[in-house]
Amino acid sequence: GRGHLMGRLASTIAKELLNGQRVVVVRAEDVEFSGPMYHAEIKLKNFRAKRTNTNPEKGPFNVKTPSGYLRRIVRGMIPHK
Helix, strand or coil: CCCCCCHHHHHHHHHHHHHCCCCCCCCHHHHHHHHHHHHHHHHHHHHHHHCCCCCCCCCCCCCHHHHHHHHHHHHHHCCCC
C-alpha cells in the first residue's frame, strides 16, 4: 500500500474481489490521499466525529484506523447487501 492513492488502490482491490480473488493489503497506513492535505484531514476528522445526538454510546461507530478506512471505501465499491 505504500505510495498508492487511496481511491485508485481501493478500485483495484474491489475489482479483484469481484473476480473472486482474495486480497491482502499491507501497510495501509502508508496509502496517500490526493488533493490539498488540509482538506482531506478536515474531511476525515469530521467523519470520525459523527455520532448520534441522543445517545453517542449507541453508535454509529466509525473506524479510526487506516485499514478500517480503506475497508469501508472498498465496501462501498462492491455489492454488500
